[in-house]
Amino acid sequence: MKKKNILTFLSLLFTLSAFAQYQISGTVTNKDNGEGLPGANISLKETGIVVVSGENGFFSVNDLKPGTYTVKADYIGFVSWEKKVTVHTDVQLDMQLEPRVFLAEEVIITATKAHEKTPLTFTNLDEDQINRENTGKDLPYLLSSSPSTVVTSDAGTGVGYTGIRIRGTDLTGINVTLNGVPVNDAESQNVFFVDLPDLASSADEIQIQRGVGTSSNGAASFGASINIKTDKFMPHVYLELNNAAGSFGTIKNTMKFGSGLIKGKFSIDGRLSFLNSKGFVDRATARMKSMYLASAFYGKKDVVKLIYLHGTEKTYQAWYGIPKDSLETNRTYNPAGSIYDTGGNLLGYYDNQIDNYEQTYLQLHYAHQFSDRTNLITTVFYTKGKGYYENYKNHKKFSDYGMNDTVIGGDTITRISLIEQKWLDNDFYGINMYLNYDAGNLRLNFGAGWNQYLGDHYGKVIWAQIARYGDYDREWYSGTGNKMDMNIFAKANYAFNKHISLFADIQLRAIHYKIGGTDDNLKDVTQQHTYTFFNPKAGVFYQVNKQHKLYFSAAVAHREPNRSVFLDADPGQEVKQERLIDYELGYGLQTTLFSLDANLFYMDYKNQLVLTGKINNVGAPIMTNVSDSYRAGIEMVAGFSLFKIVDWNLNATFSQNKISDFTEYVDNWNYWDDPENEPYQYEKNLGRTDISFSPDWVAGSNLGVTPFKGFTVALVTSYVGRQYIDNTSNSERSLDPYLVNNLRFFYKIHVKHMRSLEFLLSLNNIFNEQYETNAWVYRYVYDGTEGELNGYFPQAGFNFMAGINLKF
Missing domain, CATH: 2.40.170.20 (TonB-dependent receptor, beta-barrel domain)
Structure with missing residues (x-):
């Protein structure tokens, strides 16, 4: 009887563990200086799951069944990190990526971008924020939650001809660039986002500078500037x-x-x-x-x-x-x-x-x-x-x-x-x-x-x-x-x-x-x-x-x-x-x-x-x-x-x-x-x-x-x-x-x-x-x-x- 109880207990324990779900979490950091790497891709080869690290390089993969997984981290400019991990409880990983001599495409917009300690007034929108807002309206409506911003739509729906004003300045006074290239029409100085439908789906990062902003190309920044960077490097298919x-x-x-x-x-x-x-x-x-x-x-x-x-x-x-x-x-x-x-x-x-x-x-x-x-x-x-x-x-x-x-x-x-x-x-x-x-x-x-x-x-x-x-x-x-x-x-x-x-x-x-x-x-x-x-x-x-x-x-x-x-x-x-x-x-x-x-x-x-x-x-x-x-x-x-x-x-x-x-x-x-x-x-x-x-x-x-x-x-x-x-x-x-x-x-x-x-x-x-x-x-x-x-x-x-x- 005692043996039967033990077998029953072990069987129940096995059954529960089979249905248990665990988590792999941790940080992706630069091995040289310990700084977090937001935007790194973390993949589990056996499942096809890919997540992206957030602020300070933190990531988590949830709802995993017990088993062995190959965890891989990729970040452009760094050597890939890979390790097999056996999961039978929550797992904590510290992925330290080694820099390699590999030039990142982000340098393309470095010169016109305001950085953390630039003494200017600006707002950054990252890919995650853009994706959550992107249900089909034109780009001005994705920016409408930023400070001092008012948007308008001729058709009344946010689709078609739309406009944006920042601090009261309309698009003829807002310098807009796409990967550093001027978007404003040279003669009217206006921007017609209707000509670039669903641009938000290709935007990886948008920076809005209020006021004059940094020096850029194209029309004058006469009240604000909008700098758009398109899709970032993705290491996987x-x-x-x-x-x-x-x-x-x-x-x-x-x-x-x-x-x-x-x-x-x-x-x-x-x-x-x-x-x-x-x-x-x-x-x-x-x-x-x-x-x-x-x-x-x-x-x-x-x-x-x-x-x-x-x-x-x-x-x-x-x-x-x-x-x-x-x-x-x-x-x-x-x-x-x-x-x-x-x-x-x-x-x-x-x-x-x-x-x-x-x-x-x-x-x-x-x-x-x-x-x-x-x-x-x-x-x-x-x-x-x-x-x-x-x-x-x-x-x-x-x-x-x-x-x-x-x-x-x-x-x-x-x-x-x-x-x-x-x-x-x-x-x-x-x-x-x-x-x-x-x-x-x-x-x-x-x-x-x-x-x-x-x-x-x-x-x-x-x-x-x-x-x-x-x-x-x-x-x-x-x-x-x-x-x-x-x-x-x-x-x-x-x-x-x-x-x-x-x-x-x-x-x-x-x-x-x-x-x-x-x-x-x-x-x-x-x-x-x-x-x-x-x-x-x-x-x-x-x-x-x-x-x-x-x-x-x-x-x-x-x-x-x-x-x-x-x-x-x-x-x-x-x-x-x-x-x-x-x-x-x-x-x-x-x-x-x-x-x-x-x-x-x-x-x-x-x-x-x-x-x-x-x-x-x-x-x-x-x-x-x-x-x-x-x-x-x-x-x-x-x-x-x-x-x-x-x-x-x-x-x-x-x-x-x-x-x-x-x-x-x-x-x-x-x-x-x-x-x-x-x-x-x-x-x-x-x-x-x-x-x-x-x-x-x-x-x-x-x-x-x-x-x-x-x-x-x-x-x-x-x-x-x-x-x-x-x-x-x-x-x-x-x-x-x-x-x-x-x-x-x-x-x-x-x-x-x-x-x-x-x-x-x-x-x-x-x-x-x-x-x-x-x-x-x-x-x-x-x-x-x-x-x-x-x-x-x-x-x-x-x-x-x-x-x-x-x-x-």
Whole structure:
């Protein structure tokens, strides 16, 4: 009986152990200095499980059955670590990787990136943060939780044409780079993320610098910069199938793949994406696709990486907004493509009122390491863009298109309805070079860049009501843009000791810009402009102790006017360059459970270009230099970690954004009836006013709860204060404050023969807030009564996106 009990006990013990699940955890560190290696790949060969080390190199592999596993750690620039481990209880491993002479591709963006002790204000987003947010919306929406950030969407869904403002500065003042290559359009200075659909799926790291930031290439950093680095090196073969679907017919399909390291030297990575949405606003459809391919060679002292990125978009226009008086009755109304008869009656909408554009990026990066301290990076790039937007035009004058009036049955016809296409065909190419030196306490970066932009702007009439003008494509204007931009810079970070570091950065930028041909109003726009800018920056960083830090910096930036400013200016009107001096004073606190970053900023503008209501001699609005304006405020970012279950991240910005002395102009429509009815415009000095689209308050909260391993639910809240849509500080012409709450679910599990299986669910605007994020207004006076035309951009109420990611 006793033996039987023992056998029963042993059998039960064996059965329990068979069902027991254990954990392998530990750290991946640099053998030479003991520093943790975040981003290392840890794999278990027998299972196909691959995990990535996190902060300080920590990793864990959970839910393992008893047995023997081959554990391997890979990190670029280090010799692989491998060991067989028998698991019958939890196992702790300390993986010390030995550095090898192997140049990491991360050096490609070293020169333009702000580092830990750079005395500037910046936020980093890593691959994990990007992936959790990426359910199909455009890149600006993935950045919307960063401080002082406001995003907008023409279609109301975050898909298609989207925009972002940081500290009130829109994308024309934000320097955007992709692997150090300029993304801003050279002429408009704008960035159209719609042309690069699902770029987030190829982003490994994004750094947002608020204020002037470090010297970079391309358009001026006139308020912020966004530096995007694409996919990092993956040592193993991988395949990802990421799919999402949700409200408004939104569907996103993405496939990512990679060869891993081939023969220890080569790799190939790629991505295919398809994204479609019907939009919240009527007919605001978006059909987009993109491709990313990268091939790399890794040598002992060299890295060569060729990147191909192609995107196409076909979106129905939703950029006119809707009249203010329709917000309560018909929030989805879209006037784009309206077809009217001669009596002004609406007949319907033109089906092909679309924006159709494609863009291709080619980048060749070469990095050479001269020594452990010195490397040289060379990037050659070419960007090709071509496309058009198509408009149905009601009852336009023949003369507007350079055509003569026609006579039918003895009647002279002066107006005609037609379909036009406005084309842009451009080439952008250049070279960047960086020499980097890092001796620990001294980091030096020397850089130079040259780029050339060639653009053709032309319009076609592709159909007209009268057959005489409808049988062929008729070009009615043709203009050119030729812009050369070059810069050189030098940066230095010097640590006197473990507490004090000094930073200095000087940049010389030269621009030559030629415009030729005619514009769409048939005006000759031939002109040229030359600028030379000197942009110094300096700062000090003080590490008080392990928990506290302080920094101060001052930085100068200049910006040249863009193409539309030059074209809209009256002959002889002087348009001045803009200047910004940015002062930043920051404090940081870091403890085990709590972190706080706070900074004061003062951005002093000279000759900032703003809309005043003033028009040129043909009635088009023009940008006007205002002598003095500023943005001043405080930004705060806090984080709490409780019981390893709750993570709460908050940010808030309070600011004042003012024009010191503003004069408004309002059109007198009676003047157009009879020039004797002067004045041409009514003029009024308003003194000190608020800068448009610059809310005093912006705040965000991300409250995440992880009740068990792999599962997180987060309540994401955004608050944006009142935004004036012109510079008159009139609340009648403003966007109301809004508070939007999103609920996000993320569940990651490890499945045999897979790296992971991820489920995502995003419930957006859960309280169905009705709000608008953008608008425009045009004011006039007629017969003594003031009126206005306007367009507001309403955002979707409650909506959702659900996704599943299969990672092999």
